[in-house]
Amino acid sequence: MPFRRWWITLLLLVPLSAQAFDLGDLQRRLAATPSLAGSFEQQRELADLDSSLSSQGTFLFERGKRVVWQLEKPVEERIELTPQAITDGSGENAPPGGEQVAQLFLQLLEGDWQALESRFTLALSGDQDDWQVALTPREAALRERIAEITLRGSDTIDHLDMRTPDGDRLKVRLFDQHPLNDS
Amino acid sequence: MTGRHYRRLGWLWLAVLALCAIWLGWMLRQGLPADTDLTALLPADRQAPLIEKADRELGRGFENRFLLLLADDDRVATTQALGQSLQRLVDEGQLAGIDWRELDLADADPHGWMGQWRYRLLTPQWQRAIDTDGGSALVEPALRRLFSPTARPEPVADPFGLLDAWLSRLPRSPIGAADGLLTLDAEGRQWSVLIGELTGSPYELPMQNALHATLERFQQRHPDAELLRSGLVFHAAAGARQAKREMSTIGAASLLGVVLIIGFVFRSPRVLLQLMVPLVAGSLFALTLTLGIFGRLHLLTLAFGASLIGIAVDYVLHLQCDRVIDGRQFRLRRLMPSLTLGLVSSVIAYVAQALTPMPGLRQMAAFAAFGLIGAWLTVVLWLPRFTLHASPFTASLATRWWRLCQPRWRLSPWLALAGALVLVTICALRLTSDDSLELLNPSPAALMHDEQRVQQLLDRDTGSRYFLVQASDTQALLARLETLDGALDRAIADGLRIEYQSLAGSVPTMTEQQANLARVRKLYGPPLDALVERAGLPANVADQARARLDQAPPLTLTEWLETPIGSLQQRLWLGETGDGEVAATVVISGERDDRTSAALATLADTLPKVKYVDRVSRIGGLLGELRRHTAIWVITAMALMTLALLWRYRRHAWRVVVPPFGATLIVLTAFAVGGVPLNIFNQLGLLLILGIGLDAGIFNVEHARKPAAWLAITLSTLTSLLAFGMLAFSATPALHYLGLTCLIGLASVWALVPWVRPGPGHSTTSPRESEHV
Numbered sequence: 008m009p010f011r012r013w014w015i016t017l018l019l020l021v022p023l024s025a026q027a028f029d030l031g032d033l034q035r036r037l038a039a040t041p042s043l044a045g046s047f048e049q050q051r052e053l054a055d056l057d058s059s060l061s062s063q064g065t066f067l068f069e070r071g072k073r074v075v076w077q078l079e080k081p082v083e084e085r086i087e088l089t090p091q092a093i094t095d096g097s098g099e100n101a102p103p104g105g106e107q108v109a110q111l112f113l114q115l116l117e118g119d120w121q122a123l124e125s126r127f128t129l130a131l132s133g134d135q136d137d138w139q140v141a142l143t144p145r146e147a148a149l150r151e152r153i154a155e156i157t158l159r160g161s162d163t164i165d166h167l168d169m170r171t172p173d174g175d176r177l178k179v180r181l182f183d184q185h186p187l188n189d190s
Numbered sequence: 191m192t193g194r195h196y197r198r199l200g201w202l203w204l205a206v207l208a209l210c211a212i213w214l215g216w217m218l219r220q221g222l223p224a225d226t227d228l229t230a231l232l233p234a235d236r237q238a239p240l241i242e243k244a245d246r247e248l249g250r251g252f253e254n255r256f257l258l259l260l261a262d263d264d265r266v267a268t269t270q271a272l273g274q275s276l277q278r279l280v281d282e283g284q285l286a287g288i289d290w291r292e293l294d295l296a297d298a299d300p301h302g303w304m305g306q307w308r309y310r311l312l313t314p315q316w317q318r319a320i321d322t323d324g325g326s327a328l329v330e331p332a333l334r335r336l337f338s339p340t341a342r343p344e345p346v347a348d349p350f351g352l353l354d355a356w357l358s359r360l361p362r363s364p365i366g367a368a369d370g371l372l373t374l375d376a377e378g379r380q381w382s383v384l385i386g387e388l389t390g391s392p393y394e395l396p397m398q399n400a401l402h403a404t405l406e407r408f409q410q411r412h413p414d415a416e417l418l419r420s421g422l423v424f425h426a427a428a429g430a431r432q433a434k435r436e437m438s439t440i441g442a443a444s445l446l447g448v449v450l451i452i453g454f455v456f457r458s459p460r461v462l463l464q465l466m467v468p469l470v471a472g473s474l475f476a477l478t479l480t481l482g483i484f485g486r487l488h489l490l491t492l493a494f495g496a497s498l499i500g501i502a503v504d505y506v507l508h509l510q511c512d513r514v515i516d517g518r519q520f521r522l523r524r525l526m527p528s529l530t531l532g533l534v535s536s537v538i539a540y541v542a543q544a545l546t547p548m549p550g551l552r553q554m555a556a557f558a559a560f561g562l563i564g565a566w567l568t569v570v571l572w573l574p575r576f577t578l579h580a581s582p583f584t585a586s587l588a589t590r591w592w593r594l595c596q597p598r599w600r601l602s603p604w605l606a607l608a609g610a611l612v613l614v615t616i617c618a619l620r621l622t623s624d625d626s627l628e629l630l631n632p633s634p635a636a637l638m639h640d641e642q643r644v645q646q647l648l649d650r651d652t653g654s655r656y657f658l659v660q661a662s663d664t665q666a667l668l669a670r671l672e673t674l675d676g677a678l679d680r681a682i683a684d685g686l687r688i689e690y691q692s693l694a695g696s697v698p699t700m701t702e703q704q705a706n707l708a709r710v711r712k713l714y715g716p717p718l719d720a721l722v723e724r725a726g727l728p729a730n731v732a733d734q735a736r737a738r739l740d741q742a743p744p745l746t747l748t749e750w751l752e753t754p755i756g757s758l759q760q761r762l763w764l765g766e767t768g769d770g771e772v773a774a775t776v777v778i779s780g781e782r783d784d785r786t787s788a789a790l791a792t793l794a795d796t797l798p799k800v801k802y803v804d805r806v807s808r809i810g811g812l813l814g815e816l817r818r819h820t821a822i823w824v825i826t827a828m829a830l831m832t833l834a835l836l837w838r839y840r841r842h843a844w845r846v847v848v849p850p851f852g853a854t855l856i857v858l859t860a861f862a863v864g865g866v867p868l869n870i871f872n873q874l875g876l877l878l879i880l881g882i883g884l885d886a887g888i889f890n891v892e893h894a895r896k897p898a899a900w901l902a903i904t905l906s907t908l909t910s911l912l913a914f915g916m917l918a919f920s921a922t923p924a925l926h927y928l929g930l931t932c933l934i935g936l937a938s939v940w941a942l943v944p945w946v947r948p949g950p951g952h953s954t955t956s957p958r959e960s961e962h963v
Contacts, residue, residue, distance in 0.1 A: 082333040
């Protein structure tokens with residue numbers, strides 16, 4: 008009974024929320040949902056264009072294993088990200104550097120703060136029902152590619168917002184999220 | 191010769207030596223002009239400066255850098271410990287840099303600096319796609335790419351992702367990033383990668399010591415961590431440590447042995463000093479004249495030439511033994527015929543060597559001949575003038591030793607001949623040869639194992655097999671490389687299991703780049719409009735994208751080699767050759783069997799100005815050629831010596847040749863029976879045996895009834911045995927084989943001499959022996 012377990016887990020988490028809310032709490036909270044599925048809306052604003060690239064689809068997230076990104080509009084494409092590789096529908100490997108991007112994407116969706124902290128300074132604000140984590144790159148080399156990343160959510164991550172120094176912006180909204188039976 | 195005359199000659203010789211010292215000092219004012227390339231020893235038509243240059247270029251990364259692979263259960267912490275301790279060496283200025291963190295890869299992102307050239311670079315698949323249907327099949331993948339969360343779409347600069355397609359085709363480093371560390375995933379394990387860069391030469395001792403100490407300390411603290419090392423610096427350091435160790439064991443033991451023996455026999459430290467004087471004078475004379483004649487010296491010449499001068503110890507010992515035993519009765523004239531004959535026969539052998547077409551052997555011959563002449567002149571003109579007191583102890587020692595070594599029976603010439611025939615037969619049947627590269631490689635097995643593991647884990651080539659391609663200019667060269675690549679691709683498709691790295695894969699010819707740009711213009715027609723529309727982008731995006739094609743500079747080879755990825759291919763580019771052409775290499779990795787080598791060699795033969803080079807077998811071939819030439823020359827030298835001896839000794843000549851020739855045969859038979867293959871180094875050792883054996887043979891016959899001669903022969907073989915034979919215990923293959931030859935050979939010379947000594951009935955000594963100087 009996946010739903011019942013989900014509620015029990017949530018109930019168990021309630022007493023913790025009485026104390027100050029920190030990244031550890033947040034990570035434990037996110038970890039309580041080992042795998043989930045939902046829909047996404049992605050919007051990419053490009054600085055040298057007046058317009059933006061919007062897409063929609065569904066996703067499947069298995070903690071520590073993989074993310075499947077199923078694009079539905081305007082084009083159909085299945086992208087699978089694992090800590091080792093990134094593969095698209097044609098089975099082709101990503102261009103050089105793609106693995107690092109995929110790894111970052113996975114770490115963000117997992118809320119793997121320990122891994123992220125080696126490259127970003129993290130700032131948590133809000134409370135457990137409406138929290139926000141802002142990430143700024145530590146090293147100059149990474150700052151050339153990423154200006155800031157913010158994550159927002161409650162039980163799960165609901166918004167991802169990434170800005171690059173040249174003014175591009177990637178906004179991802181995750182909704183209709185429901186846990187999956189991981190057995 | 192009157193005494194005054196003799197003295198004047200002595201001073202004249204001293205003046206010559208003084209002039210030599212001045213000339214040598216002038217020639218060495220900018221260091222010793224020494225060659226190390228093996229080919230420099232070969233005739234000019236066998237030398238290949240371009241191949242040498244290619245070898246140097248391909249080996250450079252191995253020289254200036256080192257690479258460490260580290261695996262451990264607690265990988266992150268151990269890697270950080272090692273990385274930080276190596277970083278301290280960088281801070282101290284011992285190393286130029288150390289890369290081990292993920293961030294050290296940051297500037298490897300090629301998007302920044304490759305962008306301007308992308309419109310002229312197309313992969314074969316994309317060329318085909320555009321040629322087939324104008325590129326409409328490329329729209330769908332481009333669309334997917336634009337909406338991928340992990341891609342970095344550039345709808346104006348590169349809507350189709352030309353650059354990513356091009357880059358994904360370039361050889362990719364197996365080294366990636368994980369846990370913030372440079373990481374290699376291989377054989378189901380994660381290895382941390384640490385890449386160090388040296389400030390200067392890998393042979394610098396303080397740097398070697400600091401690096402060695404740091405790694406030793408690390409391994410003591412982390413005994414469970416597996417650390418693999420690769421790089422010339424580790425081999426150089428191991429070599430230096432080994433040389434130091436052997437110097438303090440083998441070197442010290444042989445020096446101590448010589449000092450003790452000479453000290454015991456002569457009871458005077460003077461003899462020891464006087465032993466050195468002719469050797470130093472001979473070396474000075476030889477070095478000056480050889481450098482003066484040849485302009486340069488090969489290091490091998492220097493090493494072996496200096497060893498051959500060691501034969502001159504014979505002259506000193508015979509003279510000193512006579513002086514110390516005869517005291518005031520000593521007359522130089524009595525010794526002169528044997529001394530002269532010893533010198534003349536050796537010098538004849540070297541003159542024969544100087545006539546070979548091998549510059550290396552000529553150099554060696556000149557060095558040894560001049561050295562012997564110089565030492566001989568010093569012995570004859572100066573040694574008798576140094577004070578040496580007669581020693582009754584030495585005299586009685588010589589007599590006792592003489593009696594002790596009287597053989598019960600004497601060897602007959604027929605028995606000697608029969609024995610020689612048996613030995614020759616064994617040699618002919620069993621003797622093998624070995625010209626492998628390992629002879630030149632003194633590295634310990636553990637280090638070689640590390641090196642192989644690293645190459646295997648990184649799937650990296652060592653640059654030891656390559657095609658050498660030449661053409662009149664860069665464009666023609668790129669075109670020729672492209673033809674070669676095409677042929678290699680076909681061979682690979684037909685089942686040849688190799689990979690290759692070629693500049694043509696990175697920089698297309700100008701014609702090709704022009705054709706690519708025309709293709710991209712085609713792609714930027716209707717397919718681009720379709721892409722922009724389906725992506726929901728405003729139509730002017732397509733116009734902006736097209737405008738970019740008007741500033742699309744071509745990629746030149748020079749520009750490519752200056753980029754971060756291109757600089758990794760710098761080693762493939764040889765630039766201008768001496769004859770106004772340009773040259774490059776295509777490096778091969780993968781399968782290494784005979785079938786592959788044959789296929790590659792055949793492929794090179796079908797293309798003009800393309801040569802296949804296998805460095806390992808090439809050096810083996812050179813060593814083999816050198817060995818065969820030395821063998822011929824050893825035989826010629828033996829024949830010439832025999833002629834010279836026949837002229838003086840007639841039917842007693844066999845008594846003189848048995849010690850040198852017999853010892854040579856015994857050495858060869860021992861190798862044949864023991865399974866030791868013949869190589870260039872033990873053959874050079876045979877030359878030493880011939881020289882010392884011949885001197886022993888001559889003195890043995892000339893002074894058959896004189897205990898002093900036998901004492902001198904004993905001392906000469908014993909000291910040479912200590913100086914050279916001890917090298918048999920060296921771990922360096924070249925020295926080991928030289929030493930082994932001397933060990934067996936010199937012992938044989940000494941053992942053979944008494945059996946061929948003329949009996950009391952024979953009289954071969956010069957009738958004028960009793961005359962005085």
